[in-house]
Amino acid sequence: xxxxxxxxxxxxxxxxxxxxxxxxxxxxxxxxxxxxxxxxxxxxxxxxxxxxxxxxxxxxxxxxxxxxxxxxxxxxxxxxxxxxxxxxxxxxxxxxxxxxxxxxxxxxxxxxxxxxxxxxxxxxxxxxxxxxxxxxxxxxxxxxxxxxxxxxxxxxxxxxxxxxxxxxxxxxxxxxxxxxxxxxxxxxxxxxxxxxxxxxxxxxxxxxxxxxxxxxxxxxxxxxxxxxxxxxxxxxxxxxxxxxxxxxxxxxxxxxxxxxxxxxxxxxxxxxxxxxxxxxxxxxxxxxxxxxxxxxxxxxxxxxxxxxxxxxxxxxxxxxxxxxxxxxxxxxxxxxxxxxxxxxxxxxxxxxxxxxxxxxxxxxxxxxxxxxxxxxxxxxxxxxxxxxxxxxxxxxxxxxxxxxxxxxxxxxxxxxxx
Numbered sequence: 212x213x214x215x216x217x218x219x220x221x222x223x224x225x226x227x228x229x230x231x232x233x234x235x236x237x238x239x240x241x242x243x244x245x246x247x248x249x250x251x252x253x254x255x256x257x258x259x260x261x262x263x264x265x266x267x268x269x270x271x272x273x274x275x276x277x278x279x280x281x282x283x284x285x286x287x288x289x290x291x292x293x294x295x296x297x298x299x300x301x302x303x304x305x306x307x308x309x310x311x312x313x314x315x316x317x318x319x320x321x322x323x324x325x326x327x328x329x330x331x332x333x334x335x336x337x338x339x340x341x342x343x344x345x346x347x348x349x350x351x352x353x354x355x356x357x358x359x360x361x362x363x364x365x366x367x368x369x370x371x372x373x374x375x376x377x378x379x380x381x382x383x384x385x386x387x388x389x390x391x392x393x394x395x396x397x398x399x400x401x402x403x404x405x406x407x408x409x410x411x412x413x414x415x416x417x418x419x420x421x422x423x424x425x426x427x428x429x430x431x432x433x434x435x436x437x438x439x440x441x442x443x444x445x446x447x448x449x450x451x452x453x454x455x456x457x458x459x460x461x462x463x464x465x466x467x468x469x470x471x472x473x474x475x476x477x478x479x480x481x482x483x484x485x486x487x488x489x490x491x492x493x494x495x496x497x498x499x500x501x502x503x504x505x506x507x508x509x510x511x512x513x514x515x516x517x518x519x520x521x522x523x524x525x526x527x528x529x530x531x532x533x534x535x536x537x538x539x540x541x542x543x544x545x546x547x548x549x550x551x552x553x554x555x556x557x558x559x560x561x562x563x564x565x566x567x568x569x570x571x572x573x574x575x576x577x578x579x580x581x582x583x584x585x586x587x588x589x590x591x592x593x594x595x596x597x598x599x600x601x602x603x604x605x606x607x608x609x610x611x612x613x614x615x616x617x618x619x620x621x622x623x624x625x626x627x628x629x
Contacts, residue, residue: 230447230457230458230459230460231385231386231457231458231459232455232456232457233383233384233385233394233455233456233457233458234383234454234455235381235382235383235394235396235453235454235455235456236381236382236383236454237350237351237352237379237380237381237452237453237454238379238380238381238382239340239350239351239352239353239378239379240338240340240353240378240379241353241378241380242353242377242378242379242380242395242397243355243376243377243378244513244514245380245395245423245424245583250376250399250400250401250411251357251374251375251376252374252375252376252400252401253368253369253372253373253374253375254275254276254277254290254372254373254374254375255275255371255372256273256274256275256292256371256372256373257273257274257275258273258274259274260272260274260289260291261274261276261287261289263287263289263308263310264289264291264305264310264312265310265311266310266311266312266313267291267303267305267311267312267313268291268312269291269293269303271293272291272292272293272303273291273292273294274289274290274291274292275289275290275292275372275373276288276289276290277290277341277354277375277401278402279341279343279352279354279401279402279403280343280344280345280402280403280404281345281346281403281404281406281451281452282402282404282406282408282409282451284344284346285402285403285404286308286343286344287308288304288305288306288308288341289304289305289308289310289312290302290303290304290305290339290356290373291303291304291305291312292358292373294358299320299322299333299335300320300335300358301318301320302318302320302335302337302339302356302358303315303318304318304339304341304356306339306340306341306342307342308341308342316340318337318338318339318356319337319338320335320336320337321335321336321337322334322335323335323336323512324550325546325547325550326546326549327360327362327363327364327365327545327546328364330362332360332361332362332363333360334357334358334359334360334363335357335358336355336356336357336358337355337356338353338354338355338356338378339353339354339356340352340353340354341353341354343403345451345452348452350379350403350452351379352377352379352403353377353378353379354375354376354377354378354379354401355375355376355377355378356373356374356375357369357373357374357375357376358373358374359374365544375401376401377397377398377399377401379398379403380395380396380397380398380453381395381396381405381452381453381454381456382394382395382396383456385416385456385458387416387439387440387442387444387458388439388440388442390420390440392416392417392418392420392439393416393417393420393422394414394415394416394417394456395414395415395424396412396413396414396415396433396449396453396456397412397413397415398411398412398453399411399412399413404451405449405450405451405452405453406448406449406450406451407433407434407446407448407449410432410434412432412433412449413430413431413432413433414430414431414432414433414437414446414456415429415430415431416429416431416439417429418439418469419470419473419475422601422602423582423583423586423601423602424583425470425473425580425581425582426583427470427580427581428468428469428470428473433446433449434446435465436461436463436464436465437465437468438464438465438466438467438468439467440467441467442460443460443461443463443464443465444458444459444460444461445458445459445460445461445463446458447459470580473580473582474579474580474582474588474597474600474601475597475600476597476598476599476600476603477596477597478596478597479594479595479596479597480495480496480506480588480590480595480596480597481495481578481579482494482495482496482497482595483495483574483575483578485565485574485575486565487563487564487565488548488551488552488563488564488565488566489563491563493538493563493565495538495590495595496590496592496593496595498592499536499590499592499593500592500593501534501592501593501620502534502535502536502592502593502620503534503535503536503589503590503591503592503598503613503616503617503620504535504536504537504538504589504590504592505523505526505527505535505536505537505538505587505588505589505590505604505613506537506538506540506579506587506588506589506590507523507537507538507539507540507585507586507587508540508542508576508579508582508584508585508586508587508588509539509540509541509542509584509585509586510541510542510543510584511541511543511547511550511551511554512543513584513585514585516554516585517558518606519585519606520554520558520560521558522606522609523537523560523587523609524558524559524560524561526609526610526613527561527562528559529610530610530613530614530617533617534617534620534621535613535617536562536592537562538562538563538564538565539555539560539562539563539564539565540564540565540566540573540575540576540579541564541565541566541573542569542570542571542573542576542584543566543568543570544568544569544570545568545569546568547566547568548566548568551564551566571583582601586601587599587600587601587604587609588600588601588604589604589612589613589616591616591619591620593620598612598615598616598619599612599615599616
């Protein structure tokens with residue numbers, strides 16, 4: 212998956228009292244990893260190829276059509292699904308909508324095995340990048356395709372359909388009040404039209420400025436006013452291709468939403484008593500006195516899972532003798548226990564892991580503000596104080612942050628005399 216482009220923009224011009232226009236950059240991929248939840252669209256499958264397919268149709272294949280672009284001039288893209296008996300599923304995508312399924316980049320398909328009600332099942336996913344016309348310009352928009360397993364009760368309505376999610380977004384920076392924030396526009400309908408006529412557009416704003424988007428508290432409908440820093444704003448307009456966003460102060464009043472559970476440096480970590488996968492009770496912070504504890508929220512499906520976990524394992528091996536403890540919080544869904552154990556064994560993740568099969572609703576994850584994996588929080592086990600969080604603990608800075616925390620534990624600041 213292509214990484215999301217770094218936001219590059221800036222307030223362009225004031226259009227009136229409390230109104231500003233921002234220029235955004237379209238990123239064809241990476242939004243699914245950063246934006247969290249996105250509505251899964253159901254696209255029906257047909258046994259007959261659409262009339263526009265003039266080359267590349269395969270006997271026995273089934274077809275779906277994705278329509279993307281401005282509401283007044285959408286382009287139809289054909290997806291061909293081939294499911295040979297006893298063999299992996301394959302996707303073919305007419306990414307340039309020219310009717311030829313043989314002249315496009317191959318679509319890499321990923322198979323995911325899991326168990327449901329004791330039955331082994333396989334789900335397939337793939338990513339394709341579509342070239343979508345917006346007037347005289349063409350934008351590359353990435354989508355993620357899903358073929359859910361027959362017998363998957365949680366996706367019973369997709370037996371004769373594929374699932375589609377957007378992987379594209381418009382990103383940049385907005386200035387609200389005296390602060391600048393990273394922002395992103397997401398099209399949950401996966402239709403490619405970012406104008407305010409589309410009710411499915413979400414505006415994500417990194418209010419906490421931690422490098423992440425909290426979908427519970429940093430996701431706003433472009434149809435409703437929103438409050439940041441005590442001021443209520445509203446989206447005035449968005450260009451169809453997402454390149455221009457206008458935000459102004461609103462005459463309406465909206466209540467500010469703040470996540471009371473989100474981990475912040477200096478805030479106390481919420482205590483809990485939870486059972487690990489090895490049926491041992493973990494008490495936070497009671498079990499970690501005189502230690503620095505790295506709590507890691509992760510899943511098997513997160514991007515670059517192997518590299519992320521390998522970094523944690525390397526730092527843990529180096530510093531566990533000096534007082535570093537690691538606690539894993541896995542947020543995969545039901546039926547993944549065996550796969551999690553195998554992954555942990557393969558990648559030398561020898562620390563305890565909490566897993567209850569509830570996905571993003573896992574109790575331990577909720578107590579950490581329900582961050583999207585991968586996510587790390589570093590806690591002083593003696594005082595239960597959060598000392599580093601989020602982007603401060605990425606792969607490049609993790610070891611240095613751990614070293615600082617352990618040094619602080621060894622050399623605590625003296626308490627001021629009363």
